[in-house]
Structure formats: C-alpha cells, structure tokens
Amino acid sequence: MNEGLIEKVRKEVKAREEELISLCSQLIKIPSENPPGDVSNIASFVEEFLKEIGISVEVKYKVREKPNVIGYLGRGTPSLIVCGHVDTVPAGDRRHWERDPFSGDVINGWIYGRGAADMKGGVACILLAAKIISQMEFEPRSKVTIVLVPDEETGSKDGLLWLLENKLIKGKECAIAEPTGNAALESYSVDIGERGAVWIRVKVKGKAAHGSMPMLGDNAILKAYKVIEKLLVLNELRFEPPADVKEVVENIRPMYSILGIERTLDHLTVNIGIIRGGTKVNIVPDTCELEVDIRVPVGTTAENTVKEVERVLKDVKDVEYEVIAMIDPSYTSPRARVVQEAIKWASEALSKKVVGVIMPATSDAGHFRRAGIPAINLGPGYHEHVHVSNEKVKIEDLVAMCEAYSLMILSYLTE
Ligand SMILES: [Zn+2]
Known part of the structure; x- marks a missing residue:
C-alpha cells in the first residue's frame, strides 16, 4: 500500500x-x-x-x-x-x-x-x-x-x-x-x-412427603444434587485444539493463566446457572429443575457435547433433560x-x-x-x-x- x-x-x-x-x-x-x-x-x-x-x-x-x-x-x-x-x-x-x-x-x-x-x-x-x-x-x-x-x-x-x-x-x-x-x-x-455453547434444562422428579418424615419421600433437590455432581465431571474433559490454531492457543496460554481462565482454551466448562425446587420448608420437594450452561472449546462440537451429557446422565433415574441452545x-x-x-x-x-x-x-x-x-x-x-x-x-x-x-x-x- x-x-x-x-x-x-x-x-x-x-x-x-x-x-x-x-x-x-x-x-x-x-x-x-x-x-x-x-x-x-x-x-x-x-x-x-x-x-x-x-x-x-x-x-x-x-x-x-x-x-x-x-x-x-x-x-x-x-x-x-x-x-x-x-x-x-x-x-x-x-x-x-x-x-x-x-x-x-x-x-x-x-x-x-x-x-x-x-x-x-x-x-x-x-x-x-x-x-x-x-x-x-x-x-x-x-x-x-x-x-x-x-x-x-x-x-x-x-x-x-x-x-x-x-x-x-x-x-x-x-x-x-x-x-x-x-x-x-x-x-x-x-x-x-x-467457544460454542450447549444450554440444557434438566428436570428431576421425586416424591413429596411431610418434612418431618423425609424418609417417606424422595427428595428431588437431593437427586438434583447428584445430577450436578455428574455434570461437573464434564469440566475434566479436554480436547486437542485443531492443528491450525494450536500455536495461537499455546501463545495465549500464559496470558489466560494470569487471568485464571486457561481451561477455557481446551476444556468444557460447566455453569449451573439456575436451580428451582421445592415449595415449602416442611415439604419434601417432588420436582427440581436446573438450567446449565456448558461451553464448548474449539476442537470439539456442540453435538459431541450433547452426547457427553447423555453419557454422564444415562444412569441417573427420574431425570429428563432438553437442549435449549446449541452453538458450535x-x-x-x-x-x-x-x-x-x-x-x-x-x-x-x-x-x-x-x-x-x-x-x-x-x-x-x-x-x-x-x-x-x-x-x-x-x-x-x-x-x-x-x-x-x-x-x-x-x-x-x-x-x-x-x-x-x-x-x-x-x-x-x-x-
Ligand atoms: Zn457488543
């Protein structure tokens, strides 16, 4: 020029x-x-x-x-x-x-x-x-x-x-x-x-009972707690960045590590954003709902992330989830x-x-x-x-x- x-x-x-x-x-x-x-x-x-x-x-x-x-x-x-x-x-x-x-x-x-x-x-x-x-x-x-x-x-x-x-x-x-x-x-x-994103809404079902006899019910909030533990495992999944951006990723790693966000470069991250459950302190809750924001690094896809969600939740009973947003x-x-x-x-x-x-x-x-x-x-x-x-x-x-x-x-x- x-x-x-x-x-x-x-x-x-x-x-x-x-x-x-x-x-x-x-x-x-x-x-x-x-x-x-x-x-x-x-x-x-x-x-x-x-x-x-x-x-x-x-x-x-x-x-x-x-x-x-x-x-x-x-x-x-x-x-x-x-x-x-x-x-x-x-x-x-x-x-x-x-x-x-x-x-x-x-x-x-x-x-x-x-x-x-x-x-x-x-x-x-x-x-x-x-x-x-x-x-x-x-x-x-x-x-x-x-x-x-x-x-x-x-x-x-x-x-x-x-x-x-x-x-x-x-x-x-x-x-x-x-x-x-x-x-x-x-x-x-x-x-x-x-990064991309997968947002899911999880519904957990339980059984109501009087709060004085929780053993007679099935507490949906406690079950949701188990679901949260399962979902947080996704934080450990690491994906190799594609070859052509590997150098960029490695160059910014020191900078992101100062900011404390280096895992965003190659890991899924999970944020439990919303939890709704229970109606009264003395009732065992029969439903609990979660909304979860999972971010997807380059090197994998939103679809693959949904499969991972499916995998970690498949053995949990009385749980349904729907994908509310998916961006690669x-x-x-x-x-x-x-x-x-x-x-x-x-x-x-x-x-x-x-x-x-x-x-x-x-x-x-x-x-x-x-x-x-x-x-x-x-x-x-x-x-x-x-x-x-x-x-x-x-x-x-x-x-x-x-x-x-x-x-x-x-x-x-x-x-
Ligand atoms: Zn703007």
Missing part, C-alpha cells in the same frame, strides 16, 4: 481526535437499550452520518424499529465487511452510576456512558474511518461494506442473523469493532475464534488476511503487540464464520467495562482503533 497515503490517513485521524470524541459522545447520548431494543433514533443518526459523507447507504429491516444500516465505500467486488452493533444492554439501576448513563461525559481521557465500550466507541471509530477514507483520493479496486446492526444484545435474530440468512450483505471477510481490550493486562487482542465453536485461520491485517494495523496504532486469541464467550463473529465469512473482533474498550455501571472507553484507544480501522479499510480498497 502507498506509504504516502498511509501517512496521510494517520495524520488525518490524529487531527480529528475532537471529532471522534464528540461522535462517540453523541452516540452515547442517544439511548438504544435492548431490551426493549428500539434503535430507530440511533439508526437514523448513523444513516444520516453516512449519507452526509456522500457514500451510498441502504436501510433494511425485519422489524421496523430495528433497522440495519448498510453503507458502501469504493466499488466492484465486495471485499471487507466492517460491522458494529448500535444497541446496548439496559443502563440498569441508576443509583449504581456516578453520572447519567446517557451523558457521554468526557473526563480525564475517558468517555463515560452506557455503550461507551460495548460498542458505541467502536461504532464511532467505524464512522470516522469511513469518513476519512471517503475523503482520500485514490482509485478503489473493491467495495468495503459498513454494516451497523440492531439486536446484538438479545441474540441478533432481527439484525445480523436475518441479514446473513437472507444474503443481504456480501463480503469475503469481516472485522467487527467489539471491545477486545483487557484492563488487567493493559492490552488488546484480535479475537480469531470463540468457530475460528478463523490465523493465516487469513483479515487476521493478519487486524493484528498489523492495531499493533502499529497502539504501539504494542496485539495477539490473536480464542474468546471464552460467543459473539456475532461466529454467525459470520458459520455463514462462510471469516471474521474477527477488534475494537476499543476493555472487557471489564462491558455491561457494568460507569461503563467507559479510553480516548487514546479510540484514536488508535480509528487509525487501525481506517488503514484496514484503505488496504482492502486499494489491494
């Missing part, structure tokens, strides 16, 4: 720091809590922003108050998709906030408010990057698609999943500006893969262009080595991968500040990520 052009972009991003701050602040000031999920106002704002910079924009929706805004830079064959979601989780109890969650206040190098980290900061970076690149003079050789979606916080069925199922967006690869920073390690990563783990090859570009531009912009990681949780990147589009997450904000009160994003990181996205978009448009 033309060095002169790269320098020009870097200068432009630095010169527009104030614009970036004010853009992020403005996005925070437009509430888009989900639930309820109505993002009409913020979607109109981003639509207008993209129209004003003179690029072509389309709005597509399955549900009217949840529009998807799509903008196009360059022309020709679609290459990169740059994606962000404009909804946020609810602000929650105001008493836990030191200031109005929709203030977008700027204090000591940070911008505060619901969505600052997840992910209005990332959306601001995408928007300003699109503006900066649209004003550069060069001959585009491909088309970059900007996709701003609703509904991410409640499963994406009216946003990204709907767009992908109906083939309404095209591209060879995708970068999502979700927050990928870690405050404890003061570092950023590129998420190249993520997914990853993008570390050799994919989008991984390499994201690592290169982010490392240069942050002046610090950014590494590829496998996320413990799931994200929209998995939906892209399952639709055949290699995808990564890279964006401003620390995990520790996501979905909590006093959410914030560091201005320095915002500027660096805006530079990384501008140069990544430019690279795809010119090569």
